Amino acid sequence: MAEPIxxxxxxxxxxxxxxxxxxxxxxxxxxxRRLTGTKEGCAExxxxxxxxxxARRDGARLAWRPLNACIALLPSLDGTAVFTVExxxxxxxxxxxxxxxMVDCHGSQCGFCTPGFxxxxxxxxxxxxxxxxxxxxxxxxxxxxxxxxxxxxLDAAQRMRELPAPDxxxxxxxxRDGSPPAAADEERLAQQLAALxxxxxxxYAAAGQRWIAPASEEALAAACxxxxxxxxxxxxxxxxxxxxxxxRDLGTLIATTAAADLARIGRGPEGxxxxxxxxxxxxxxxLDETFPELREAWFRFASxxxxxxGTLGGNVANGSPIGDSMPALIALAAQVVLRHxxxxxxxxxxxxxxxxxxxxxxxxxxxxxxxxxxxxPGLLLRAWKVGKRYDQDISSVFACFALRVEDGRIAHAxxxxxGVAPVPARARxxxxxLAGRPWSEATLAQAAGVLEREFAPIDDMRAxxxxxxxxxGNLLRxxxxxxxxxxxxxxxxxxxxATGEAR
Ligand SMILES: Cc1cc2nc3c(=O)[nH]c(=O)nc-3n(C[C@H](O)[C@H](O)[C@H](O)COP(=O)(O)OP(=O)(O)OC[C@H]3O[C@@H](n4cnc5c(N)ncnc54)[C@H](O)[C@@H]3O)c2cc1C
Ligand code: FES
Ligand code: FES
Numbered sequence: 001m002a003e004p005i006x007x008x009x010x011x012x013x014x015x016x017x018x019x020x021x022x023x024x025x026x027x028x029x030x031x032x033r034r035l036t037g038t039k040e041g042c043a044e045x046x047x048x049x050x051x052x053x054x055a056r057r058d059g060a061r062l063a064w065r066p067l068n069a070c071i072a073l074l075p076s077l078d079g080t081a082v083f084t085v086e087x088x089x090x091x092x093x094x095x096x097x098x099x100x101x102m103v104d105c106h107g108s109q110c111g112f113c114t115p116g117f118x119x120x121x122x123x124x125x126x127x128x129x130x131x132x133x134x135x136x137x138x139x140x141x142x143x144x145x146x147x148x149x150x151x152x153x154l155d156a157a158q159r160m161r162e163l164p165a166p167d168x169x170x171x172x173x174x175x176r177d178g179s180p181p182a183a184a185d186e187e188r189l190a191q192q193l194a195a196l197x198x199x200x201x202x203x204y205a206a207a208g209q210r211w212i213a214p215a216s217e218e219a220l221a222a223a224c225x226x227x228x229x230x231x232x233x234x235x236x237x238x239x240x241x242x243x244x245x246x247x248r249d250l251g252t253l254i255a256t257t258a259a260a261d262l263a264r265i266g267r268g269p270e271g272x273x274x275x276x277x278x279x280x281x282x283x284x285x286x287l288d289e290t291f292p293e294l295r296e297a298w299f300r301f302a303s304x305x306x307x308x309x310g311t312l313g314g315n316v317a318n319g320s321p322i323g324d325s326m327p328a329l330i331a332l333a334a335q336v337v338l339r340h341x342x343x344x345x346x347x348x349x350x351x352x353x354x355x356x357x358x359x360x361x362x363x364x365x366x367x368x369x370x371x372x373x374x375x376x377p378g379l380l381l382r383a384w385k386v387g388k389r390y391d392q393d394i395s396s397v398f399a400c401f402a403l404r405v406e407d408g409r410i411a412h413a414x415x416x417x418x419g420v421a422p423v424p425a426r427a428r429x430x431x432x433x434l435a436g437r438p439w440s441e442a443t444l445a446q447a448a449g450v451l452e453r454e455f456a457p458i459d460d461m462r463a464x465x466x467x468x469x470x471x472x473g474n475l476l477r478x479x480x481x482x483x484x485x486x487x488x489x490x491x492x493x494x495x496x497x498a499t500g501e502a503r
Pocket of ligand 3: 144145147
């Protein structure tokens, strides 16, 4: 039976039963709720003008996360608390410290980007602890400002902590009248959210479309097997653009987001098993524990709102040739586990992508998890993303090199590449050119020539084919320059931190 969506909006319970499931949160806020403080800039998750903050229960605590409302589909907010910029100012007009700091530091000119910056800073403010300059850079990497310039906004991010903390924070507005401290407000919010939990998931329908959000991996697999024609959706950071940019009617949507067990990350003898529903942020944090050399590549993957909404499974299943996780996962010899009803099968990741945005996933099958084998001893690992901008840019080329050097020879090599073929690709010919050869500049220079010829990339707006080939070869030359004649290969993750190689 169809049920309404229930969420807390700026502290008040709202139920929705008449809005098409593929409506974005931004469209709903602005057009149905008349909350026009949240702006539309790009409508594709790139500029941050639409940022709102979402609180969810995370065990005993609340997790506060920034979200790009322009690419969040409304039913995915069921059971959450959404806060827009309108909620920050107190009823008596007192500004929240984040807003006051922006005023004090002259952080706004035309003001179009300002609500988005304020909400990204508010999310940072709600996360415990003092923010370093690096934390602020990371938090704001997804917000663009065309006129103020970033310096005053960065100053505001430092200043917000110096201003008096709110006495209490009670949804829309806050009081300075001796009301309960923020901790009590949060407890109340957590209780309200607990009351909205749906042990059986959500089945919502309106305007001829349906949103099914099963509450477990098993129920999700059953729903997909029963509706093989339905569009699977996870964080929607790819799928929502089919709505906002291509105006597609997605029909029945089956969401993975309510299946908590699909987001589980576990370690066992077979390695690290990352549930397809794990957010990119959680998946990268888990990978970072074993493969810290990949950290910079993960920092350069989109922005915080995209990394917390988007999933690793979505990146892999979407199969974009410029998707960033796959070259690294291919180099790490990852497998994907697919599930149809109760039946599962495993596949090497490099065999999963069979053509431009085509995968080996059968109708009705879901991607259940990605399994990364344990770190082999003596692994030399590097990954580099090359794009036009450092932050929030799509790769022109991505390469990941995983080598084992034993007694001065390359015992084993696996190379994953992105942006150079119709699919995320393994560079097998180059691997062969490396295996068994001495670890030397000459070997890598010769293999770089093979790598430059291994793929036939295309010219597009991001880079020419010739540039892509040259960059790919140069990244292998860079491996030599970076690792040196005696590569300090780690046998344990701690070794990397000790040698300063983890960055
Ligand atoms: C502003 C912006 C910046 C971005 N930057 C980057 C970047 O730097 N690098 C990069 O690689 N990507 C980037 N992306 C792309 C996107 O964020 C990722 O691909 C993300 O991982 C997709 O995950 P999702 O959960 O949002 O997937 P969705 O959009 O929900 O789904 C994507 C596809 O995967 C399928 N799918 C999802 N989960 C499953 C499952 N369990 N089983 C079967 N099919 C499934 C869906 O049907 C759909 O076809 C960016 C996107 C935006 C909007
Ligand atoms: S409108 Fe640009 S990120 Fe949403
Ligand atoms: S103040 Fe004008 S875009 Fe930022």
